[in-house]
Amino acid sequence: MLQEAPDMTGRQLYLGPLTDNRRWDMVRLRGDDVIVASPPKCGTTWMQTIVALLCSGDPELETQPTVRMPWVDIRVREMAEVADRIEAMNHRRCLKSHTPMDGLPLDDRVQYICVFRHPLDAHFSYRTHLRNMPMPFFTLWYPEDDQDGTTFRRFLDGGPEGFDGDAMPLAHIVRHYSAALALADRPNVTLFHYADMRRDPPGTFARVAEVLGISHPPAVMDQLLRAASFDHMRANAARYAPGGGSGFMKSDAEFFHSGSSGKWVGTLTDAQLAAYDRAMDAALSPDQRAWLEYGSRGRR
Secondary structure: OOOOOOOOOOOOOOEOOOEEHHHHHHOOOOOOOEEEEOOOOOOHHHHHHHHHHHHHOOOOOOOHHHHHOOEOOEOOOOHHHHHHHHHHOOOOOEEEEOOOHHHOOOOOOOEEEEEEOOHHHHHHHHHHHHHOOOOHHHOOOOOOOOOOOHHHHHHHHOOOOHHHHHOOOHHHHHHHHHHHHOOOOOOOEEEEEHHHHHHOHHHHHHHHHHHHOOOOOHHHHHHHHHHOOHHHHHHOHHHHOOOOOOOOOOOHHHHOOOOOOOOOOOOOOHHHHHHHHHHHHHHOOHHHHHHHHHHHHOOO
16 A cells, blocks of 8 residues: 555556556656656566666576566555565566556666557457456456457557556557657656567667667577577576466467467458548647657658
């Protein structure tokens, strides 16, 4: 339980059945902290792993994201215990958040890394993810037998905050993106795209290393790259998946389901795609939409 009403001055409240961004008010930030903030299923764990490997320089580092790189927002653990554990860490800390940047405490000393993915890819990945998780409160949004398209309809009409936000509708993804763009001119806020990370892992490592102010010899970087590959992380899912080895998920390996893109192609109807296009065009400029969907190369 939070001990007192937190100071939310100037910050948006994001409070749902799974997450509560007020919990950040019990974290004492340090000058070399790294916060990875992204919508779910956009590459958060992958980015956290890259950060942890680069900070340590050790490809055999025991990552255990939920322990070494805690998700501050999630309400499943008492925040006082989480805050004490974070405070006791003596390594460079990488903290996880699924809260948009307008709901996080901003500190000029802290590096904020925001990771995005095509909204439809993130949505379909989230569908698979929830089947692997004990989260019955999302059943109304993600029914097992979805003959009438409830899941996609909720994806399009859900709001960015409250219960809706935790169910990750399109509006929540767009809020994440818009909030990050509003701060992108700051030297300590950096945006990455999942598609770019997939296309160019060495370039991604080099860019993250530059953001963190870290350098390693080429041979070490090659080892770290291999450790953070999708196949290696899936093969060692108990080490890399959030809560890996605890039995929380039905399958740790299923957390790294495929990492591919375009699973929605041929699945959504023309009417569903047209409704998605209308929502995206109403929320973003053409250039903004192209980057959110496809990364630095845009749609080709």
